[in-house]
Amino acid sequence: MKKCPSCGYENPNNDIRCPECGSFYSKIIEAIEEIVSDEEKHSLRGRYQRIINAANKKAAFNEEWQAVKAGIDKQGWFVIFVIFVFVFWLIAIVL
Structure with missing residues (x-):
């Protein structure tokens, strides 16, 4: 019961x-x-709050950046690379 x-x-x-x-x-x-707490922990807002509330903001930023980089797989890095190449290509055409 x-x-x-x-x-x-x-x-x-x-x-x-x-x-x-x-x-x-x-x-x-x-x-x-x-x-909810797990979503807050992994959300952009949660990461931002941890950086802002930290005493050493530079170290907190580096820690969060390393966590983000560790979460990106090879396919994600390839997509980021393709986006940068495409943007560079568009800039080169305009100039």
């Missing part, structure tokens, strides 16, 4: 929400918070 953290209703089923008040059970809330 699950007991609702909001209203105290005891539910014999394995529902994720309380049938009385509609609030989520604590395990679901913990899972959602974990997913």
Whole structure:
């Protein structure tokens, strides 16, 4: 039996929400918070906040840059290379 953290209703089923008040059970809330914190950790905003809040901003920036570089595979580096070549080619044509 699950007991609702909001209203105290005891539910014999394995529902994720309380049938009385509609609030989520604590395990679901913990899972959602974990997913949100993981997304924040790997998002651009989260990386930016860690750099801004760091005492040594240069070291924090280098650490984040190394993490980003480590996450890019060979196909990603090839795509970045093609984009730079294309942009260089466009600039060379215009000039």
